[in-house]
């Protein structure tokens with residue numbers, strides 16, 4: 069889940085898409101490599117109680133299974149991030165073959181899951197590069213706002229470079245329109261422009277801007293638990309079905 | 316203007332606060348060091364037409380005055396960012412005393428302005444460190460949403476480190492509550508928590524979430540030009556008055 073533009077719904081999508089896929093019987097792992105640790109908190113994990121986090125796994129050779137935690141959603145696990153991850157980008161530059169560090173440390177557990185989602189920070193630095201190198205595909209959430217289109221060419225060229233140099237199997241799984249407010253012309257215009265640009269790669273499910281979606285993380289719950297009948301919940305459930313169709 | 320949380324209103328605040336201060340007769344420079352270049356576009360500058368940008372000034376020894384451009388607002392200038400800035404963080408690591416590069420290149424022009432605002436990317440990497448090293452003070456925009464509080468301690472400890480090691484004059488100018496939606500409990504709770512934590516350092520002006528504010532950049536205009544009587548415009552004008560009181 070990548071986009072260097074901030075606040076576009078990367079974390080919200082990892083949390084809610086993961087939860088609906090788990091509810092449909094899939095075994096899902098959500099990996100948080102954003103030092104802010106919003107996926108970790110949004111899934112109800114107390115960061116101060118985490119003994120081992122993704123930082124220890126990436127840089128201190130802690131076995132990955134010691135860091136993975138269960139969540140309140142059966143068959144949804146999380147690999148939590150804590151604040152010490154903030155130093156990781158600089159420390160990773162010392163590691164040989166540094167873009168592949170996440171690929172290496174996740175290798176032992178990837179076979180245990182049907183889906184692994186990685187929540188990236190809002191940048192195209194070494195943590196996001198590690199995610200793109202480890203991934204089979206990338207989902208790009210795009211906010212239906214004016215600035216949303218501005219950084220896209222940078223993101224797409226970064227994906228192309230990773231595919232060319234380190235990870236030939238990387239594909240664009242899809243583009244997800246988020247925070248859509250149908251009452252504004254701006255949202256309609258941005259959505260139209262994204263569809264013109266990406267065509268069938270745009271998921272049919274368009275996530276609306278709703279208060280319930282922004283409230284759910286404050287209870288440490290995905291929307292499927294917090295308010296499953298809300299509009300946002302229905303659209304994330306639709307997205308999960310679409311992802312299952314493609315899988 | 317710094318906060319590693321993405322999408323909290325850093326760019327929107329630089330654009331609109333700068334424009335109102337310029338309207339009040341101050342000479343203002345907006346420096347865009349975010350590779351996304353949203354401040355540059357939001358002030359109506361065509362990035363593809365920029366011959367010299369902040370990248371050339373930081374890394375190619377272009378004289379800063381050759382990159383500064385006028386905007387449609389008299390006495391508001393912008394130092395634009397283009398996509399090549401994306402490579403700057405890695406290249407800056409080769410520069411001796413790298414945190415002070417922005418301070419060095421801005422030195423010749425700072426005296427010509429009453430206010431210089433630097434719009435940072437959503438990370439605590441070398442570009443943001445350069446901004447904190449060059450600045451007298453930092454304004455932290457905080458979105459009235461749950462995740463907003465999560466990364467604050469990291470940001471505050473980074474500010475403290477910069478103050479201790481490289482820039483002793485750096486102070487917290489204030490905390491600005493943004494995207495406040497009075498109809499939701501969540502926004503009220505976040506605002507209350509921020510006030511409990513920061514007390515009088517929270518600006519009295521609270522910026523509401525309004526469609527007009529999100530539409531203005533698509534016309535390349537600050538809100539003072541796009542819709543000066545809108546609620547968002549009035550609150551940014553109030554913020555400018557408060558900043559002038561403190562100056």
Ligand SMILES: Nc1ncnc2c1ncn2[C@@H]1O[C@H](COP(=O)(O)OP(=O)(O)OP(=O)(O)O)[C@@H](O)[C@H]1O
Nearest residue numbers: 074075076077078079080190276277278282321460
């Ligand atoms: N569809 C939505 N409707 C309303 N609020 C939303 C929606 N999606 C996300 N939000 C809220 O908007 C804010 C930004 O979303 P989120 O944190 O998921 O984005 P992000 O891309 O992960 O941000 P960052 O770039 O900082 O990692 C959060 O406060 C979140 O709760």
Ligand SMILES: Nc1ncnc2c1ncn2[C@@H]1O[C@H](COP(=O)(O)OP(=O)(O)OP(=O)(O)O)[C@@H](O)[C@H]1O
Nearest residue numbers: 074213321322323324325326327437523524525529
């Ligand atoms: N008060 C507001 N009301 C409504 N929309 C807003 C408001 N402030 C900002 N926005 C919109 O929200 C989005 C995020 O704001 P902005 O880009 O200013 O944040 P940022 O912190 O600079 O983001 P980034 O972390 O990516 O640099 C933009 O699309 C902007 O137009």
Ligand SMILES: [Mg+2]
Nearest residue numbers: 078079102106
């Ligand atoms: Mg996030």
Ligand SMILES: [Mg+2]
Nearest residue numbers: 325326349353
């Ligand atoms: Mg910005």
